[in-house]
Amino acid sequence: MDAAERRIVKFTAGSHGLVHTYELSIPILLTVWVGEFSTTAAALGVVVTLGYGLFGVGALPGGVLVDRFGSKPLILACLAGMAGSFLLVSVAPTLPVLAAAIAIWGLTASVYHPAGLSLLSKSIDRRGTALGYHGIGGNLGIALGPLATALLLLAFDWRLVTAALAFPAVVVAAYGVTVDVDAALSSGEVDEAGSADDSSGGTKGEVSLSSIATDTRVLIAGGFLVVFAFVTFSGLYYRTFLTFLPDLLGDVLGGLVDVQLVDPSSPYADQFDVGRYLYVAVLTVGVFGQYLGGRIADRVPPERGLVAVMGVLSALALLFVPATGGVATFLAVSLALGVALFTVQPLSQATVAAYSPSEARGLSFGYTYVGIFGIGALGSTLAGTVLTRAGPRELFVVLAGIAALGALSATAVARFATRRD
Numbered sequence: 001m002d003a004a005e006r007r008i009v010k011f012t013a014g015s016h017g018l019v020h021t022y023e024l025s026i027p028i029l030l031t032v033w034v035g036e037f038s039t040t041a042a043a044l045g046v047v048v049t050l051g052y053g054l055f056g057v058g059a060l061p062g063g064v065l066v067d068r069f070g071s072k073p074l075i076l077a078c079l080a081g082m083a084g085s086f087l088l089v090s091v092a093p094t095l096p097v098l099a100a101a102i103a104i105w106g107l108t109a110s111v112y113h114p115a116g117l118s119l120l121s122k123s124i125d126r127r128g129t130a131l132g133y134h135g136i137g138g139n140l141g142i143a144l145g146p147l148a149t150a151l152l153l154l155a156f157d158w159r160l161v162t163a164a165l166a167f168p169a170v171v172v173a174a175y176g177v178t179v180d181v182d183a184a185l186s187s188g189e190v191d192e193a194g195s196a197d198d199s200s201g202g203t204k205g206e207v208s209l210s211s212i213a214t215d216t217r218v219l220i221a222g223g224f225l226v227v228f229a230f231v232t233f234s235g236l237y238y239r240t241f242l243t244f245l246p247d248l249l250g251d252v253l254g255g256l257v258d259v260q261l262v263d264p265s266s267p268y269a270d271q272f273d274v275g276r277y278l279y280v281a282v283l284t285v286g287v288f289g290q291y292l293g294g295r296i297a298d299r300v301p302p303e304r305g306l307v308a309v310m311g312v313l314s315a316l317a318l319l320f321v322p323a324t325g326g327v328a329t330f331l332a333v334s335l336a337l338g339v340a341l342f343t344v345q346p347l348s349q350a351t352v353a354a355y356s357p358s359e360a361r362g363l364s365f366g367y368t369y370v371g372i373f374g375i376g377a378l379g380s381t382l383a384g385t386v387l388t389r390a391g392p393r394e395l396f397v398v399l400a401g402i403a404a405l406g407a408l409s410a411t412a413v414a415r416f417a418t419r420r421d
Contacts, residue, residue, distance in 0.1 A: 004180055005124050011179045012116040013137030014172040015075055019112045020138050021145025022082055022105060025165060026051065028149045032158045037095045047095070051102035056373035058110025063118075063366020064212055065111060067359070071119035072181050074111045076173055081108025083169035090163035114365035121353035121361055123181065128302065131346035132294015136287045139342060143283035215360035223417030224364065227355050230306065230413060231368050233406035234344050235376020237313065241341065241399055243380040246279040248392055249334065252324045253278065278334060285335050286342030293346035302350035303417075306410035309347065312340050314403035317396045351413060357420045 001009065030044055037044075066074050085105035092098040116134065124130035152161045296305040316337050323333040349365075356364035386395045 001124065001126060001130070005130070007179045008119065008123055008181065009130050009133050011172070011176045012075070012120055013134050014175070015079060015112060015137075016116055016134055017137040017141030017145070018079070018082065018169050018172060019109050020141035021148075021168075022086065022109065022165065023052075023055065024142060024146040025149040026102065028146050028153070029158060029162070032153065033098065036158070037098065039095055043095065047099040047102055050099060051106035052377070054103055054106030055110050056377060057370060058107050059114055059369035059373065060363075060366040062111030063114035063362040063364070063369075066115045066118050066362025066366075067215075070181075071115045071122075071362070072176065072179070074115035075119070076176055078108050078112045078115065079169045079173040079176065081105070083166040083173070084108075086162050086166040086169075090159045090166075110369075113369045114362045117349050117353070117365045118361040119181070121349070122358060126298055127353060128294045128297025128299075128346060128350050130294070131297065131349045132291045135290030135293065135342060135345045135349075138345075139283060139286040139290055142286070143280050147280060212363065215357075215363050219356060219360060219364060219367070222355060222357075222420060223413070224355060224367070226409060226412045226417050227352060228367060228371050230406055230409040231348055231352065232371040232375050233402055233409055234310075234348055235372035236379045236382070237399060237402045237406065238341065238372070239376045239379030240383045240395075240402065241317075241337070241379075243383045244387060244395075245282070249278045249282075252330060278331075282334055282338035285338040289339040289342035289344075290346055292339070293343040296343070297347050297350040301414065302347045302354060303410050303413040305347045306344065306351060307407050307414070309340055309343050310403045310407035310410060313337070313344070314400045314407065316340060317400040317403060320396045321393045351410075354419050355413065355417050 026048060030041075030048070033039070033044055034041060062074070082105055085101050085108065088101035088104065089098060092101055117131070120130050120134055121127055149161065149165070152164070156164075293305070293309070296302070316333060319333050320337070323329040349368075352364055352368050353361065382398070383395060386398055
């Protein structure tokens, strides 16, 4: 990558990390908000569902806006909106104001994935490697963001913490203003007229309901429905696996080892559950998976890489419960799942880019993240239902089945869909 491409990767990776930092700092803050606003977990659940729901369903209109206005303006708007929403959280006097602030976060954050991924897929020659670094930024936000929030809350008032969380978005936005998208696009994709996309990250002019319908028909005609089926299965696996993973890890480790980090009688004892630290480790090793997935995507057709990785995820799911018999095997399988789970992401994103036309790239990623975050959100309900009615063994059998269906749909992409790049 040249200097212009590296600046785009840094900008998008930093933005990606912040999106997930804010996303996963909210559950940490819930424990404070219950008392602060004299409310119930149920009421706060509605507030969070509103924000997360907008984060998922907003990806589709976000993709449309990307195709209309370009990626860079949308990413800057996303960063500004997230910073503003957390500043509003920090001064929220009532629960309705807090709900409005979380809704603003969800709405503004929803445009990031179609904007960031569209920009990377259009402007970087080594697309897979760029998507891998982009995923590493996201994983660092997923793993370290909530940890930093929790540690800050031990020393500072939650209002000061949420105000401070707005500052990194301002810094990344300031850096983004200086990023020259034109310099990378001039050596990247060229439109049919033979000229590079403009400095806004690649637009195609006026976007209307008619053009959206036309682009959607073009995507479907090229077999994008098969790609959509795959990303939906990958989203279901992701959410089903991660939703109750901290509790599952804690339960297993509790039966294998006896680790007392603090006095059991301390009011902070529950905050030092060793299972939570293993959960952070599983998310952190995903950094290696992101890098691996990006490298694979640059060497083989990404859809073929997905067939292999989904097969690995299916096998690891079947091995999880038998591995709980010993500490070493349990840690090995848990960490391997973390690596494999996040290896999927750059491969999946590279596949979406390969099977969608440049002029509808934002729309294609919009549909993609409706599948991953929208339909994929049903994985939380699926996991809870299986754990309630059966148990962990049955849950991981279900996960193995989802991964197998993902492998089959990736195979179908390779056989029946039409590459566009």
